[in-house]
Amino acid sequence: MTDDILRMRGITKTFPGVKALQDVNLSVRRGEIHAICGENGAGKSTLMKVLSGVYPHGTYEGEIEFDGQVSEFGGIRNSEHAGIVIIHQELALCPQLSVAENIFLGNERASRGFIDWNRTNRDAAELMARVGLRESPTTQISDIGVGKQQLVEIAKALSKEVRLLILDEPTAALNDDDSAHLLDLLRGLRDQGITCVIISHKLNEIIAIADSITVLRDGRTIETLDTASGAVTEDRIISGMVGRDLENRFPPHEPHIGEEILRIEDWTVHSPAQPGRKVVSGAGLTLRRGEIVGLAGLMGAGRTELAMSVFGRAYGVNISGRIFKDGRQIELRSVQDAIRHGIAYATEDRKRYGLNLIEDIKRNVSAAGLPRLGRRGWVNEHEEYRVAEEYRKSMNIKAPSVASVVGQLSGGNQQKVVLSKWIYTDPDVLILDEPTRGIDVGAKYEIYTIINRLADEGKAVLVISSELPELLGLCDRIYTLSQGRVTGEVPRSEATQERLMHYMTMGQE
Structure with a gap:
């Protein structure tokens, strides 16, 4: 029997006016973690949708061979029956149903038309234990975080006796701890003989976990790298992805910082779900014309809550504090007020x-x-x-x-x-919340160039990011938040990851 569990040969997929894939070849060894890298639009997700039957046989050219057999999947059910399960970047869970109900949705534990709830919850508990979930099987999906929801999706895949698990950007919305737990879980699944294919823009994670890496560019296969050689680096992968070396991850920029344009004083915001709980407490910061300012903090520190509450009270209740624009106090009681006063906010969740x-x-x-x-x-x-x-x-x-x-x-x-x-x-102040989340390195460089251009036009830009290297490479000054409080203000010349992390964890138990 061949060591390859999957071979895709000459895969070509065309949409009206666009050839998304052109003669793509992919081989995946049995029991390995195989990563697929490429810029946005390179064809990564399209290739996996072809494999999993989202794009059924007949809508593409080429051949798929799975476990030594030529496969012509007419839909997702056909590929799942063969043991191929895909977990999309947008999780397909029902928030109002329990964990157990989600795990067995479409694959119910039933007898004579009736669901056996005892068996459902018992089997769900066993699967949850395999992926490290300690919640009750009856817990509602809406009551757990996105990191645990990702684990529910994997438990759901395990319930279908998965042999090849495909994960599309599984850590894009996760914090560092949840990402590390997920990667450890994938290593465990590999040790159990389950083959994994992972799509990710986080190259450091790819190098840490993948046995092989296939690079796509403009809908074509460029190369497959074996990480066991020890010669695979982020720069090596980037070169294959973009067709050139990126000597600098951040475009050069000479700041021209002017006078203060926005000042926030003693800003306090309460949670709309729990009005007695402060999510932002006494925060204050300033922005100047032509300046790029960073806002760093761990998950739950209150970064997005601060930004949205300033942007016309789009989040929170019992909001207090003062906002000054060009030295004059202003009232921003609605999004329309914020826009009218020259303030814009680009959300972290662009799709929703x-x-x-x-x-x-x-x-x-x-x-x-x-x-x-x-x-x-x-x-x-x-x-x-x-x-x-x-x-x-x-x-x-x-x-x-x-x-x-x-x-x-x-x-x-x-x-x-x-x-x-x-x-x-035509805003004077732009608040950019995770502006490069889920974006490849080439597109990130373009976004950074746009941000620099906006600053050069005299606009003030506030960048919220979970990636400290991004803030260090882009910003002129960085604020840190911890538990809703501003704990530090660091100029670019003095900023290091260690110093920022120190401020970001102040007051943490």
């Missing part, structure tokens, strides 16, 4: 809150700035098209036209649409 995924680029770009396009309640569609086309070109949004549906764009291009939407409102 930042974009209308079923609309085109044109409508998304104009969404926050419609008053600039309208007159007497009517939108000038010709001007709307012109503006969107201008941003498509200047932001290098890779799409055939501004009529392209945003939901079909890669993550990096979606993020550029989000930025275009807010830049069009």
